[in-house]
Amino acid sequence: MSTNERIIEARELTKTFSGGVVALDRFTLAVRRGEVVVIIGPSGSGKSTFLRCLNGLEEIDSGSIVIDGIPLDRHRKNRLLIRREVGMVFQSFNLFPHMTARENIDLAQIRVRKKTRTGAAETTMNLLAKVGITEKADRYPHELSGGQQQRVAIARALAMSPKVMLFDEATSALDPEMIGEVLDVMRTLAAEGMTMVIVTHEMGFAREAGDRIVFMESGRIVEEGDAERFFAFPREERTRAFLGQIL
């Protein structure tokens, strides 16, 4: 793998929270451009912490993160650049409740990408069409179903034209009948070649949409591998136990 191919390079990440919880323990992972990596693992294993470190929401204690050639270091400018290139979708949607769907998606385009209102409006409508809720453009978040809110949240992240998308349990807060519509949008993104790092409990989706599966526990990688192989022939005893529990 040439370094250019590796759009995310995380080396030896360590993160200890106050209270002594080791959330990441010399965690190393590289992601190729266009790859879809699915991270699975028991609760508290450090999955969210890893995603949050990738866009600077959480500070690492040691190790290094390089995203598309930019090191996530102390330099403010680099940190800001990385935040712009990495989109994130949260379990709890986190839409801005005082803005309509359209305004949620417009905001960063205008403020960060410095687009004009009309320029942003076009992108926004395209994105709303892509996630299939054009007719809800002028609705406020509280007027939308959970699935619709999460789709707006995905469109909002995509509006920055990020190079990488992170999904932290994007469907965990949804009623079962709405999970499908969000997974469909994620599938489309994967098919279009978006680089994605996905934390999920949807094993069916992981198997079918993921290129690579990473199973982690206690801040470390227990096993990783090609999606088909991983589910068909898990190598580690611990992996088998985990899969046995949730499948």
Place this chain on the structure above:
Amino acid sequence: MTKTKIRFIPLDAVLIVLILAAGTYLVRRIGVEMDYHWQWPVILQYLVRTDGGSWAAGSLTQGFLTTIKLSLWATFLATFFGTIMGLMRVSHSLFHRLIAGSYVELVRNLPPLILVFIVYFFIGERIMTVFGVENFIRSASPETQSMLTAIFAPPARLSGFFAGLATLVLYEAAYITEIVRAGIQSIEKGQWEAAHALGLSRGQQLRDVILPQALRRILPALAGQIISTIKDSAIVSVISIPELTFQGLELMSATYLTFEVWITITALYFILTFSFSLGVRRLETAWQK
């Protein structure tokens, strides 16, 4: 909040009649028992004077206007200053947090009356002179002077007015600081994180995402504090600023019409605070989309 339409039922009519009756009885008793002679017409001439045929504001009305000016400026400046201090309270910089924190603690632990004197004797007497404010005003053109009179106070009273204003701003802003801080901290962490993940700078996160939501939440508390500002403006009467309370005190020592004077003053303060409350309530309903 659900909107309930106010309906007038027979019981309301009965209650109003009872209250009126009790009021009338009280007034009559005061007249009879205490041998008190109500002299409302006297008060009237302190509200409106007839100056050789033309109408002019009496001393009470002038005091009322001064209270309004003082409250308006204090509200405006305290909201501004309090917002900045509130932002400093939640700043990432320890230095900012320390400054704003000390300010709040200091002001909230001082009796406002002491604060008036401190500000009056330091700012009113010394600083104004040092910075040549008084000289500047004295040598200003008549147009400037009349403009200053209209928006603040007559030139001779300006430094006192500013000292009173500064006290009120300093005092009320400390409470507004805490209201703003609580409002900002009440916004879910996820909102900051989503804004952060979109690449917004901290200033943009605040301006576009956090403050608009915080403002809606703190509006009731802020309105309460502004009403307090109107009420607290009475303390500056101790440094002889001719606002409503001061004029009331003066009038009472001149006429001894205790009841009439204080009933009038009460009514005037009430008009001010109540009309403000009504305005805020309308704003709140308008925002409750």
